[in-house]
Amino acid sequence: MTLLRRSFVFSVASIxxxxxxxxxxxxxxxxxxxxxxxxAMSTGLDRRDLQxxxxxxxxxxxxxxxIARWQQEKGPTVSVLPLRNETTEHIDSQLDAxxxxxxxxxxxAGHVQVISLExxxxxxxxxxxxxxxxxxxxxxxxWGKQIGVRYxxxxxxxxxxxxxxxxxxxxxxxxxxxxxxxxxxxxxQYKTSVTKALI
Amino acid sequence: xxxxxxxxxxxxxxxxxxxxxxxxAKTQGARSALDAGDPRGALKxxxxxxxxxxxxxxxxxxxxxxxxxxxxxxMVLQELEQYPLSSRDLEVSDKQIEVLDLSANxxxxxxxxxxxxxxxxxxxxxxxxxxxNTMNMMNYLARSDxxxxxxxxxxxxxxxxxxxxxxxxxxxxxxxxxxxxxxxxEKSGKPEDALRYYDEALAYGQYQSLAEPIRRLSQQAGYSSxxxxxxxxxxxxxxxTTIDAPKDDDAEVLVIVNFGRVPAKIxxxxxxxxxxxxxxGIISPMDEAxxxxxxxxxxxxxxxYPELGEPRGSYGQPSFKLDGQWQHLxxxxxxxxxxxxxxxxxxxxxxxxxxxxxxxxxxxxxTAKAVAGGGIFGELLSLGTQATLTATDTPDTRNWSTLPARxxxxxxxxxxxxxxxxxxxxxxRKRQTVNVSPGGWAVVCLTALN
Numbered sequence: 001m002t003l004l005r006r007s008f009v010f011s012v013a014s015i016x017x018x019x020x021x022x023x024x025x026x027x028x029x030x031x032x033x034x035x036x037x038x039x040a041m042s043t044g045l046d047r048r049d050l051q052x053x054x055x056x057x058x059x060x061x062x063x064x065x066x067i068a069r070w071q072q073e074k075g076p077t078v079s080v081l082p083l084r085n086e087t088t089e090h091i092d093s094q095l096d097a098x099x100x101x102x103x104x105x106x107x108x109a110g111h112v113q114v115i116s117l118e119x120x121x122x123x124x125x126x127x128x129x130x131x132x133x134x135x136x137x138x139x140x141x142x143w144g145k146q147i148g149v150r151y152x153x154x155x156x157x158x159x160x161x162x163x164x165x166x167x168x169x170x171x172x173x174x175x176x177x178x179x180x181x182x183x184x185x186x187x188x189q190y191k192t193s194v195t196k197a198l199i
Numbered sequence: 200x201x202x203x204x205x206x207x208x209x210x211x212x213x214x215x216x217x218x219x220x221x222x223x224a225k226t227q228g229a230r231s232a233l234d235a236g237d238p239r240g241a242l243k244x245x246x247x248x249x250x251x252x253x254x255x256x257x258x259x260x261x262x263x264x265x266x267x268x269x270x271x272x273x274m275v276l277q278e279l280e281q282y283p284l285s286s287r288d289l290e291v292s293d294k295q296i297e298v299l300d301l302s303a304n305x306x307x308x309x310x311x312x313x314x315x316x317x318x319x320x321x322x323x324x325x326x327x328x329x330x331x332n333t334m335n336m337m338n339y340l341a342r343s344d345x346x347x348x349x350x351x352x353x354x355x356x357x358x359x360x361x362x363x364x365x366x367x368x369x370x371x372x373x374x375x376x377x378x379x380x381x382x383x384x385e386k387s388g389k390p391e392d393a394l395r396y397y398d399e400a401l402a403y404g405q406y407q408s409l410a411e412p413i414r415r416l417s418q419q420a421g422y423s424s425x426x427x428x429x430x431x432x433x434x435x436x437x438x439x440t441t442i443d444a445p446k447d448d449d450a451e452v453l454v455i456v457n458f459g460r461v462p463a464k465i466x467x468x469x470x471x472x473x474x475x476x477x478x479x480g481i482i483s484p485m486d487e488a489x490x491x492x493x494x495x496x497x498x499x500x501x502x503x504y505p506e507l508g509e510p511r512g513s514y515g516q517p518s519f520k521l522d523g524q525w526q527h528l529x530x531x532x533x534x535x536x537x538x539x540x541x542x543x544x545x546x547x548x549x550x551x552x553x554x555x556x557x558x559x560x561x562x563x564x565x566t567a568k569a570v571a572g573g574g575i576f577g578e579l580l581s582l583g584t585q586a587t588l589t590a591t592d593t594p595d596t597r598n599w600s601t602l603p604a605r606x607x608x609x610x611x612x613x614x615x616x617x618x619x620x621x622x623x624x625x626x627x628r629k630r631q632t633v634n635v636s637p638g639g640w641a642v643v644c645l646t647a648l649n
Contacts, residue, residue: 163358
C-alpha cells in the first residue's frame with residue numbers, strides 16, 4: 001500500500017472514530033452501573049458524603065447520655081430544624097433532604113416522638129428566613145417553644161476550602177446538636193468530616 | 200494509483216477549506232445582537248450555538264468550550280433579569296472552568312504544538328475567574344437571597360486568596376467582589392466578616408460610601424485598619440441633630456450598574472517579522488533563527504494569532520436617581536482594562552507559540568515531500584500537508600466576551616417604605632420600585648451589555 005493510500009485509509013478511519021466518539025451520553029440507573037454512586041464527580045457534597053457524615057453523627061448520638069435522659073422521660077417530643085449551610089457549595093437542597101433522614105433515624109430508634117416542621121409551613125418559612133438573613137443561635141429555643149417540643153435537633157455544615165496550582169481541596173465538617181428548649185443548654189454535640197478534592 | 204493520489208489531494212484540500220471557525224465566530228451572532236441592543240436576540244443566538252431549545256436547558260455537554268458559552272449566556276440572562284437561570288449557568292461554568300484550569304492533558308499539549316492553541320482546554324485568566332463569583336453574588340443579591348450570596352462570597356474568597364498568592368495581574372478586580380461580599384456579610388449580621396471584606400475593598404478601590412457602614416459596624420466588632428481610619432478622617436460623621444442624620448431604623452439600597460462589554464478576541468494575521476518582534480524575549484533563540492531563515496526563503500510570510508479587539512472609545516456615564524433625586528455612583532471599575540492587561544501579559548507567549556507551529560508546519564511539509572520522493576507529487580503533498588495544518592491552526596479567540604466593561608456602585612440610606620429608583624447606562628434603563636422594611640435593604644442591578 002502506498003503512503004498516500006495508507007494516509008487516505010487512516011484519515012477515513014480517524015473520522016469514523018471521531019464520529020463514534022461524538023455520541024451523546026445515555027441515561028442509566030444507579031443499580032445498573034456498578035460503582036456509579038462511588039465516583040466523586042466534583043468537590044461538592046453528594047449523597048454518599050452526606051449519608052456518611054449523618055451516619056457517624058447519629059451513631060455518636062445513640063451512645064450519648066442524652067439518650068438515657070430521653071428514655072427516662074419516656075418519649076419526649078423532638079423537632080429537627082434545617083441544617084445551616086456555611087460552605088462554599090450550594091448544597092441547601094441536599095441539607096434539606098437530610099432533615100427527613102434525621103427524623104427517620106430518631107423515629108426508628110424509638111426514644112422520642114418526632115414532630116415534623118413540615119406540618120408547620122409558616123414556622124418553617126420563618127426559620128428559613130432567619131437562616132437567610134444571618135443566624136441567631138438564641139432563637140432556636142424560641143422556635144422549639146413555638147413548635148411545642150421539648151428538644152430540638154439542628155446543625156450546620158461548614159468547609160475549609162483551599163486552592164493550589166493544580167489542586168483544590170475542600171474539607172467539610174458537619175456538626176449536629178441537641179438543645180433543651182427550656183434552658184437552651186446543648187445536651188449533645190458531635191462533629192464529623194469529609195474531604196473532597198480535585199487533584 | 201492516480202485515482203488514489205487525486206482523492207488524497209482532494210481530501211487534504213477539503214480539510215484545508217473546512218477549518219474550525221473558532222470561538223469568536225461562534226459568538227459573533229450574540230455579540231452583534233447585543234451591539235444592536237437586542238439581548239433576546241443574543242440569547243436566541245447563544246441557545247442555537249449551545250444546541251438547546253431554550254435558556255431553561257443546559258447543553259448535553261457542559262464542559263469544554265460550552266462552559267464559556269454558558270458564561271456568555273449567564274450575562275445575557277442577567278441583563279434580562281432572569282437571575283435564577285443566570286446563577287445556574289454561572290455555577291455550572293464555575294465548576295467546569297475550575298476542572299479545565301486544573302487539568303493537565305498531554306494530548307492537548309501536543310495538539311497545541313502541532314495544530315492550534317484552540318485545541319487545548321480553555322484556561323480562564325484570573326480576572327474572568329474572579330468575575331464569575333462576583334457576578335453571581337449580584338444575581339443572588341438582586342433576588343434578596345443572602346444564603347446563596349454568602350456561598351458565592353466564600354467561593355470568591357478562595358479564588359481571591361489564590362490570585363493574590365500567584366500575584367496574578369487582576370488585583371483591581373478584587374475590589375468590587377470584596378465590596379459585595381462585605382455587603383452580604385453585613386446584612387447577614389456578621390460585622391467582623393463584613394469589616395474584613397470592606398477593608399479588602401478599600402485596598403483596591405475608592406469607596407466613599409463605605410464610611411457610614413464602617414463607622415456603624417465598628418461599634419459592633421473590633422476589626423480596624425489604617426484604611427478605615429484614613430477613610431473616616433476624610434468623611435466626618437453626620438451631625439446627629441440634623442434632619443438628615445442616619446436613624447437606627449433606616450433601610451439601605453445598593454445599586455449596581457454593569458455596562459459596556461469587554462472586547463472580544465479576534466483572529467489576526469501579522470507578517471512574520473512583526474510577530475517575531477512581539478515574541479521577542481519569549482521565543483527560543485533556535486526557533487527565532489529558524490523562523491528568520493524560513494522568512495528569508497519566502498516559505499513563511501504570515502502568522503495567525505488571536506488579538507483582543509479594539510475597546511470602545513467611550514462607554515458614557517451611568518446615572519442613578521432615587522425618588523427623582525440624583526445620587527452618586529462610585530467605584531467605577533474598568534473590567535475591559537483588566538482584560539487588556541491580562542492579554543498583554545499573555546500575548547508574547549501566544550505569538551511565540553504560533554510562530555513555533557508555523558515552523559513545525561513547514562518542517563512537516565518538507566518531510567512529506569521527502570517521503571513522496573520529491574517531484575511534482577512531492578511538492579503537491581507538501582503543500583497539501585501544510586494547507587491542512589494551516590487550516591487547523593485556528594487562533595484561540597476564546598474569552599468571556601459578555602463581561603461588562605464597567606461596573607459602578609451606588610449606596611444610599613433611606614427611610615423605610617416605598618421608593619422609586621431609576622438607573623441608566625448607555626443602551627439600558629431601569630425603573631424599579633422597592634418597598635423596604637425598617638432596617639431592611641434592597642439591591643437593584645442594571646446590566647446593559649451593548
